[in-house]
Amino acid sequence: MDRHIKIIATLGPGTGSYEAVKELVESGAKIFRLNFSHGGREFFERMVGIIRRLEDETGLTLTILQDLSGPKIRTCDLGLPVFEVEKGTEVMLGTSDKASKVDGPFICLDIPDLYVGIREGDPVALSDGMIRFTVVKVEEEFLLRLRATNSGMCPPRKGITFPGKTTPLAPLTDKDKADLAIGMELGVDVVAMSFVQKAEDIRGLRQEMVKYNRRLPIVAKLERTAALKNLPEILREADGVMVARGDLGLELDLAELPVAQKRIIKACNEAGKPVIVATQMLLSMVNSPMATRAETTDVANAILDGADCVMLSEETAIGRYPGETVRFMRKIAYETEAFMFESGRAEVDRGGEQDNPSTFLAYAAAMLAGKTGAKAIVCHSTSGGTARILASCRPKQSIYALSRDHIVRHFTNLSWGVIPAAPLDVIDDHQERAEVFVRQCPAFDEGDIVIVTAGQPEKGRSMTQTNVVKLYEKLGRDKNDQEGER
Template identity: 80%
Template sequence: MDRHIKIIATLGPGTDSYEAVKELVESGAKIFRLNFSHGGREFFAKMVEIIRRLEEETELTLTVLQDLSGPKIRTCDVGLGTFEVNKGDEVMLGSSDKYKDDGAPFICLDIPEMFEGVKVGDPVALGDGVIRFRVVEIEEPQLIRLEATNAGICPPRKGITFPGMKTPLAPLTEKDKADLAIGMDLGVDVVAMSFVQKPEDICNLRAEMIQYGRRVPIIAKIERTAALECLDEILTEADGIMVARGDLGLELDLAELPAAQKRIIKACNRLGKPVIVATQMLLSMVNSPMATRAETTDVANAILDGADCVMLSEETAVGRYPGEAVKFMRKIAYEIEAYMVESGMVNISVDGVKEHPSTFLAHAAAMLAGKTDAKAIVCHSTSGATSRILSSCRPAQSIYALSSDSTVRHFTNLSLGVIPAKPLDVIDDHQERAEVFVRQSPAFDEGDIVIITAGQPIKGKSVTQTNVVKLYEKLKKVAS
């Protein structure tokens, strides 16, 4: 059986060499995340150079994903150091000019906009949600009284969130703009935008991107309840979605997170847009060569939910066992994908199919592949749209996506089951390009049945959409 799930590996101090990245590729990672919250241009340039070198050596499509930081909301330091709180303790939260050196617990936040709209009863989370508070009184502008709802320690310079509140800070910061310039210069393939709250956020990033003469796909990270409320509108603008469960888990009651993940994935599958599930998937493997049973089940369930990609963060960026983490994630995928085929859990359906003929033909090709037990589907897709629709059908077969456009190939790499490939440009006929690819590819043996989809060029039209589905058998080469 072909292997379908895509694994994203975050690069960091633990994987900053050619040998380390090569091990990740050999272990099964095909997409590499550069987290622009950490590191500088020199590190990112080195990583991109290594990835492109490995791309040439392996002849695989390896995708570089730039992850922008977004607005980091952190507390500041007024010299109190770390202090403890118990459940029921009261703590003041305010700007530094409100601090009084009277020994009372005080958390400093020098971002005035964050105090706007805060109401009594609102939740506040500190340090990735380890400590949680409830607002009990608005003392004055930029000074509020909190009551701890659990016990723990409060160090300075930690992340702080106001779950459920629409953040007044724009998701595209000045740092993000500077980092985007670096990414565009280095030639990243995809950009992920943090803390997206509305579709206009994606439009703003795209406008910023265009001034560099590039237009690469944008992944919207869903981390805010505001984004959940307008998910359909964000999906219209974004090219894909990341279920960023770390910050989203602070915004929601944790019990609500699994259902939210399923709803987001279902919405993406319906539109044929790639969806990534991220955060703490195999977190114990940062320090241990073995994952937990719960983590193993979590990865499997993300695949069952319909994720296109599963992402490793600390596990490969700073972990002690980066290669092992990728291998184990891939092993989980092997087992759960075999179960899905065995159980007939493919998502081939014409329900909700748009009336456009090319979309219907993609669904027809996926159904034909299943009925004929074809070896694979070969799709010549100039824009990559047809290959993504085919992917959303979840056929048992791999989908070879032929495109002459490098940006398209690197983005189709994010869709489940899609293997990007470059066709022979000397042939104008798209269907013939696909047939030649099958004849020349060592992936197919004599007698293999392949389903081909292509857009036959029409004279006088610059845009070509899928209008052909063909059952093709690879025949024995005839001796000359």
């Protein structure tokens, strides 16, 4: 059985060589994240070169995901000593000009806009949520009295959030714009946008891409409660979604996070948009060759929830066992998917809910593949839309997505069970392209049944929606003139 879930590996110092990336590919990773919060142009340029070289050598589609930093909010460093707080300790939070007014522990945050609307009783999370506070009093403008609800150290330059509040900062920073320019020049395939709160944020990034005459797919990272409230609008605008559980877990009560994950995944499945689950999936494997039982279950549950991709961050960027981690994640995927197909949990039938005929045909193709025990589904998809709809049906069969557009091919790589491929350009007929692919593809043997879907353009039209579903049998070479439909 082919593995359907896609594994994303973050590249970093631990995987900065050709040999290390090659091991990740051989272990099962086909999508590579470049985290622009860390590293510089020289590193990213080297990684892109290695990935493209491996694409040429293996014949696989390897997708490069550029992850923009976004407006990460950090406290500032006034040169004050690091201090420790105990539960119940009161500290002051304010802009740098307030420090001289305070006797005792002081945390500096020099972004005045963030103080607007903060009231007594509001929560504050510091150091990626390791230390939590409650606002007990607004002393004056840009100066708050906080009370710690747990204990910990308070060093400078740490992330700070105000859970539940809409952040007034622009989601696309000057650094993001400079990094995007680097990504466009290097030729990344997909761009992930951090701290998305509304659909307009996505449109702003798309407009920035226009400056480079590019229109790459955009993945919206959901890390704010505002994004959950605006999820339908964000889904209509974004090409895909990442459940970024690190920062999202700071915004929500941790007990709410699993249900939020399930709701986001369900919405993405219904919209036919690929969804990534990220953060601390196999974190213990940064330093250990073995994962914990809880981590193993976490990965399996993300797959059962309906994720298209599961992502590794520190595990492959700085971990001691990157190849082993990818291989173990792949093994979890095999076991989980086998259970899904055995129990029928993978089956999705939404065809009756669709008004679009081409969407209904895609669902019909998935059902036909299941009923006939077909070897695979092969679709010619100009935009990749049909491949994503087929993926949302969660068929047992792999989905070969043919497209002449390399941007489309690299993005369909993020969808469940999709294997991107380039058709022969010398053939104009989309259906014939798909059939020739079946005849020439070594993955199919004589007698194999394949379900073919295609959008067959009418004369004078270059594009159309899917309007052909065909049951196709691959016959021997001496029967080429007889090959075709049943």
